[in-house]
Amino acid sequence: MAEDTAPSAHVTTESTEFHRSLSLIDSTLIVSGSMIGSGVFIVTADMARNLGASGWLLMLWVLTGVLTVAAALSYGELAGMMPKAGGQYIYLQRAFGPVTGFVYGWTVFMVIQTGTIAAVAVAFTKFTAVFIPALNPANVLVAIGPVNISAGSLFAISSLVLLTWLNSRGIESGKLIQNVFTSAKLVALLGLIVIGITLGVSSGMLSANLTNAWEASTTSAAGEIVPIAGIALMLAFGTSMVGSLFSADAWNNVTFIAGEIKNPRRNIPLALFFGTLIVTTIYFLANISYLSLLPLKGLPTATDIIGRGIQFAEADRVATAAVSTIFGSIAVSIMAVLIMVSTFGCNNGLILAGARLYYAMAKDGLFLKQASHLNRNGVPGRALWLQCIWASLLCLSGRYGDLLDYCTFASLVFYIVTIAGLFRLRRIEPDTERPYRAFGYPLVPALYIIAGLTICAILLYTKTFNTGMGLLIAGLGIPVYYITKRSQA
Secondary structure, three states: OOOOOOOOOOOOOOOOOOOOOEOHHHHHHHHHHHHOOOHHHOOHHHHHHHHOOHHHHHHHHHHHHHHHHHHHHHHHHHHHHOOOEOOHHHHHHHHHOHHHHHHHHHHHHHHHHHHHHHHHHHHHHHHHOOOOHHHOOOOEEEEEOOEEEEHHHHHHHHHHHHHHHHHHOOHHHHHHHHHHHHHHHHHHHHHHHHHHHHHHHHHOHHHHHHOOOOOOEEEOOOOOEEEOOHHHHHHHHHHHHHHHHHHOOOHHHHHHEHHHEOOHHHHHHHHHHHHHHHHHHHHHHHHHHHHHHOOOOOOOOOOOHHHHOOOOOHHHOHHHHHHHHHHHHHHHHHHHHHHHHHHHHHHHHHHHHHHHHHHHHHHOOOOOHHHHOOOOOOOOHHHHHHHHHHHHHHHHHOOHHHHHHHHHHHHHHHHHHHHHHHHHHHHHOOOOOOOOOOOOOOHHHHHHHHHHHHHHHHHHHHOHHHHHHHHHHHHOHHHHHHHHHHHHO
């Protein structure tokens, strides 16, 4: 780990302040880069099986975008009030007290941030295996009880170690990686969208997919089609949002690094708005592109790409199937490279931001004391390495898929609670300076809370075990908080 004792020309020891070196563009790229991982290339297949109609599918992506941007606009007010490292943890602590703030930070460390980092690293490895077959998960090197150590899992961990080391060298290093990789994947995605929609309009595939756009149905793994409406449709719609919400998550990470953003009272709200708007627009257009190149409906027994459609794209790799209609067999390699770039850049943003939250908690005495120090490069080096160790263990556990289900629900719950904190702070701190006020207050934040609670209720009903585990992991933070406080007494 990086040492905290060596002075540099810019940074003294321990109590050093962060360097405010991130511009509005840097911050916006952190928002968008942290959001775009592998989800948008894959989750549409499951959503199409659940809903069976292009209209409902596109509406789901639109609603996800509206909710995400609405939440970002609400967070903008909190970010302007509290431009400090730790972001959402600070907002919750101020609105509802230290227990709520700690429970959030605990859940972020246990599953939300580290679980996502592990899953994205595994996705990076999976697509690297297209070029290096030895990284296939089936290539198990050592089996220790239920834990299988494969070449792929070691490669995933190596990618985390590399990114952690690069970020431990200073914010400029992390910023450079983020800007390069995010810009590359945004350009590549826009190129695929333009080509896909252009070809789709001329071929008539998009028009065919939009016919009977609201006739919803659910499709079993065997290809059996069951029409759905009313409550069944609402449940299918809400359950399908897990995929789109996960794909659009991590936009709040920019709030964790407020201490390193220039003019944070202005730039964080703007970065949240621009970043979420860019990504949600791209996600919607990407799905238009899929519908322009592939039929929505298909059969699991079909032997060709068109026959399988979006619903049964091989291994749910919808983007690869869509690009295959343009470039043929080379599409597998094209998409593998794009997803490698996307996931590597995504994990850089997640790793960069997460450590700042643990640093803020440690400063409050609510996390390991070692995480409360900045290294000689002006970044929380030890917090970065602690995050790396836990994320690496999750890579080995083989449970990161379950953890993602748990943390998607937990993330949504904390978004709701944080936006509820906006109302509470307006009441208890009416005179506090607010450089930016939430757009559409109180209607827009209230609508987000209502929509979020509705989705949570649906997920509790349809995915009881996984959502229950998410709540359990978060709930365990309460006794851990009191044990931590007692140990300090």
